[in-house]
Each structure stands twice: as structure tokens, then as C-alpha cells.
Amino acid sequence: MAETDYSVRSFKGGYDDNLTYLVTCIHTGNQFLVDASVPLKQILPFVKKNGLIVLFITHTHGDHTAYLDDYVEAFPNLVVMIYKDSEDIVKSTLKRPVKHGDIVTVGQLSLEVFHTPGHYPDSVCYLLDDILFTGDTLFVGRTGRTVSSGSDTRQLYHSVYNIILDLPGNIIIYPGHDYGPKMTISIDENISLSPLLQAEDVDDFIHQMAKYENERTFEN
Numbered sequence: 001m002a003e004t005d006y007s008v009r010s011f012k013g014g015y016d017d018n019l020t021y022l023v024t025c026i027h028t029g030n031q032f033l034v035d036a037s038v039p040l041k042q043i044l045p046f047v048k049k050n051g052l053i054v055l056f057i058t059h060t061h062g063d064h065t066a067y068l069d070d071y072v073e074a075f076p077n078l079v080v081m082i083y084k085d086s087e088d089i090v091k092s093t094l095k096r097p098v099k100h101g102d103i104v105t106v107g108q109l110s111l112e113v114f115h116t117p118g119h120y121p122d123s124v125c126y127l128l129d130d131i132l133f134t135g136d137t138l139f140v141g142r143t144g145r146t147v148s149s150g151s152d153t154r155q156l157y158h159s160v161y162n163i164i165l166d167l168p169g170n171i172i173i174y175p176g177h178d179y180g181p182k183m184t185i186s187i188d189e190n191i192s193l194s195p196l197l198q199a200e201d202v203d204d205f206i207h208q209m210a211k212y213e214n215e216r217t218f219e220n
Contacts, residue, residue, distance in 0.1 A: 006109055008131065008174070009046055010183060013038040015063040017178040021133060022046055025107030032056060032106045034126065034133045035176060036068040044074075054106050057082040058135025058176055059123040060089055061148075083115065083122035098124065114163055118156025119144035125164065127171070132187075134173045138164055140180025142196045146209060157205045165197070 009022045018037035025031070031047060032054035052075050058064060060082070072078055072092040080090045081104060084097035098104065100115035104126075112127040116137040123144075126133045136144040143160055146153040164173075169188030180193075191197045196212060199205035 006128070010174070011038045011042045012178055012183075013042060014066060018063055018066075019174070019176055019178055019183070021174055022052075023106075023109070023128065024048070024051070025109050028107035030107030030109075032109075033071070034058065034174070035064045035135070036071050037064050037066060037176070039067055040070045040074055053077065053079060054104070055080045056104075056111070056124075056126050056133070057086075058125070058133060058137075059083070059120045060086045061120055061136065064135065064176060065089065081113075083124050086122040114159075116159035116163055118146060118152055118154075118159045120148070121150050121152075123159070127167070130168075130171050132164065132167065132171050132173050134164070135176040138173055138190070139175045139177060140173070140182060140185045140190060140193070142179075142194050142212065143209075145213070147213065153206050153209050154202055156209075157199070157202045160197070161199070161202075161205070165191070 005026055007024045011020045014037040020037045021034040022043055023032050029048050029051050030053055031051040034056045035058055055071055055078055080092055080095040081098050082090060084099050087095055087097045098113045102113040104111045109128060114125040116123045116125050119136045123135055123137050125137055137159055143156060146156050171187050172184050174184050196208050199208050
């Protein structure tokens with residue numbers, strides 16, 4: 001797929017340098033969002049009339065669904081894509097539960113769904129061509145954390161090492177927060193940047209995660 005087939009606009013805000021993405025299919029004008037993390041007023045000026053038709057949720061932590069009800073109210077025909085075990089949180093009747101391996105089409109764009117639990121049980125990544133929307137599963141410079149209820153470090157290892165890192169290294173990750181030295185990064189570059197992506201095995205990853213938590217000096 002050529003680069004000119006779609007555009008991606010990033011919006012930063014919400015509770016903790018959250019990122020919401022607005023993707024536009026150049027050929028059809030159809031648009032979709034990834035996460036409901038920033039106030040509606042930030043995205044409205046860039047939404048085409050009758051263009052916004054789908055919202056993809058990466059996981060249901062409150063900061064990623066904070067403005068979900070506002071989006072659904074503003075766009076009554078908005079279809080919400082959410083992992084199959086979490087669909088009940090969406091008030092709109094226009095919702096579609098997704099699972100690992102599903103393909104979702106918006107305009108002429110197709111996204112593949114990857115269930116990537118670990119940071120949270122319903123974490124999902126969405127692959128569009130050479131872009132991977134990773135939510136809180138993978139950030140620039142590190143993985144997501146596993147300190148909240150429902151987190152599981154072994155599951156996160158599987159999701160990162162056996163799913164994401166098996167993808168081509170030139171794929172660019174678009175994470176759910178702006179926590180790194182830059183907003184996006186290729187998988188290969190991210191591996192070279194982060195010890196958490198260089199673990200020898202799951203036990204080493206668990207050790208590296210514990211070390212990371214012990215050395216944290218700021219909250220994110």
C-alpha cells in the first residue's frame with residue numbers, strides 16, 4: 001500500500017500525555033480514531049463531514065476511554081471496535097467485538113487485530129500496513145507496565161516477543177502515550193533502544209521489568 005493511501009494525525013493530551021490518532025483514507029475520505037483519550041474539541045476541526053465512522057479501542061483503562069461517551073454522542077453512527085470481553089462498557093449499540101486475527105476494513109484500508117494481553121487483559125494492537133497502534137502494550141523505549149489489577153508480566157512477554165517482535169522490523173509503532181524520546185519508532189530501532197526488548201527469555205524479562213520498576217523516578 002502506498003503512503004499516499006492514508007494519513008495519520010496525532011493528538012496529544014488526556015490524563016498523561018495520551019495519544020489519540022485520526023486516520024483518513026485518502027481515496028474514500030472515511031476516517032477512524034484509535035482510542036478516546038483526548039477531548040472531542042481537539043479532533044473536531046479535523047473530522048470530515050460524514051467521514052468519521054469507526055473508533056478502535058486499544059484497551060479499557062480509563063485514560064483510553066475517557067471521552068468515549070462524548071465521541072459516541074457526537075457521532076451517532078460511530079462504530080466502536082473493542083475486544084470481545086469488554087464490549088459491555090460501550091453504551092452505543094453500534095459496537096463490534098473483535099478478537100485476535102480479525103480483519104477490519106475502513107474505506108479502502110484494512111486493519112489486522114492482535115490480542116496482546118499483559119498490560120491489561122483486553123489489550124489489543126491494530127496493524128495498518130506498516131503502522132502498528134500498540135496502546136499501552138509497547139511504548140517508545142520500553143514495554144507497558146504490569147503493576148495494575150489484571151496485569152501479567154508473563155502474558156506481556158508473550159504478547160511483545162511472540163507477536164509484536166515477530167512482525168517485520170520496519171513497522172512503525174504508534175503507542176498510546178508519548179513517553180519516549182520521540183513519538184513513534186520502528187520495531188527494530190525500539191529493540192536497540194530498550195533493554196526490556198532484549199531479554200534472553202521470559203525469566204530475564206521478568207527480571208528486567210522488576211529492575212525497571214525499582215529504578216523508576218517518575219510516574220508513567
